[in-house]
Amino acid sequence: MPQDALSIQNVSHNFGSFQALKDVSLTVPRGGFTALLGVNGAGKTTLFSLITRLYDNRSGRIEVAGHDLRHKPGAALARLGVVFQSRALDADLTVAQNMEYHAALHGIPRREARVRAVEVLAQVDLSDRLDAKVSALSGGQQRRAEIARALIHRPQILLLDEATVGLDVKSRAEVVALTRELTRGGVSALWATHILDEIRPEDGLVILHKGEVLAHGNAGQIGGDDLTATFLRLTGEQV
Numbered sequence: 001m002p003q004d005a006l007s008i009q010n011v012s013h014n015f016g017s018f019q020a021l022k023d024v025s026l027t028v029p030r031g032g033f034t035a036l037l038g039v040n041g042a043g044k045t046t047l048f049s050l051i052t053r054l055y056d057n058r059s060g061r062i063e064v065a066g067h068d069l070r071h072k073p074g075a076a077l078a079r080l081g082v083v084f085q086s087r088a089l090d091a092d093l094t095v096a097q098n099m100e101y102h103a104a105l106h107g108i109p110r111r112e113a114r115v116r117a118v119e120v121l122a123q124v125d126l127s128d129r130l131d132a133k134v135s136a137l138s139g140g141q142q143r144r145a146e147i148a149r150a151l152i153h154r155p156q157i158l159l160l161d162e163a164t165v166g167l168d169v170k171s172r173a174e175v176v177a178l179t180r181e182l183t184r185g186g187v188s189a190l191w192a193t194h195i196l197d198e199i200r201p202e203d204g205l206v207i208l209h210k211g212e213v214l215a216h217g218n219a220g221q222i223g224g225d226d227l228t229a230t231f232l233r234l235t236g237e238q239v
């Protein structure tokens with residue numbers, strides 16, 4: 001069993017002559033919560049697009065749960081769950097119907113799909129909203145349903161791309177806490193964010209800036225007493 005849920009080694013990416021990622025290396029341990037911290041334009045979404053194969057990765061190596069994305073894409077992607085910035089659920093269908101639809105996309109048979117829907121909605125504390133339309137859920141509940149959708153095929157790692165965008169403070173805290181809880185249950189998380197107070201000292205941390213990894217390790221060790229000050233010093237950003 002590989003040590004890391006995700007391993008990225010020496011990955012670069014260009015848009016024309018613009019280098020959006022420069023020799024990026026990072027790992028996400030199994031069962032860990034790792035924050036990918038960067039300001040707008042740092043390269044977070046580009047990196048996720050390479051991991052999900054939206055973009056072709058031409059340099060370095062990406063492994064998901066030990067499976068090389070270039071040579072074994074099916075095995076790698078089967079172990080990956082993604083919570084996109086954009087919405088992936090159909091607002092006019094019920095929560096359960098959405099889960100079953102996404103289960104079908106993963107080739108999960110109908111009867112098993114219902115079992116999985118109940119299972120993942122319990123994981124995100126939405127068991128009582130199974131038959132509600134997605135349009136009737138609050139913003140926070142919708143994000144939790146998006147996370148449930150990403151869990152339907154029992155992935156080993158979740159990529160979450162600014163999963164709390166647009167949520168109020170309370171819902172934001174709930175969604176981060178829920179994701180941490182999931183990692184205690186065994187799934188790993190790579191949590192892309194630009195919000196420093198979503199990160200705790202015990203988390204893994206990757207600071208990405210202008211396409212480069214500036215720091216990678218334990219958040220408490222990197223940030224010391226003041227993660228904000230450390231982030232500003234490393235990136236040269238101003239508040």
Ligand SMILES: Nc1ncnc2c1ncn2[C@@H]1O[C@H](COP(=O)(O)OP(=O)(O)OP(=O)(O)O)[C@@H](O)[C@H]1O
Binds near residue numbers: 018041
């Ligand atoms: N399709 C594209 N064509 C050209 N440049 C792009 C494209 N997509 C992203 N970029 C550029 O690549 C850089 C990284 O963008 P990316 O969206 O990955 O950053 P991000 O960290 O996800 O930012 P945000 O928090 O705003 O989503 C930015 O300078 C962006 O303008």
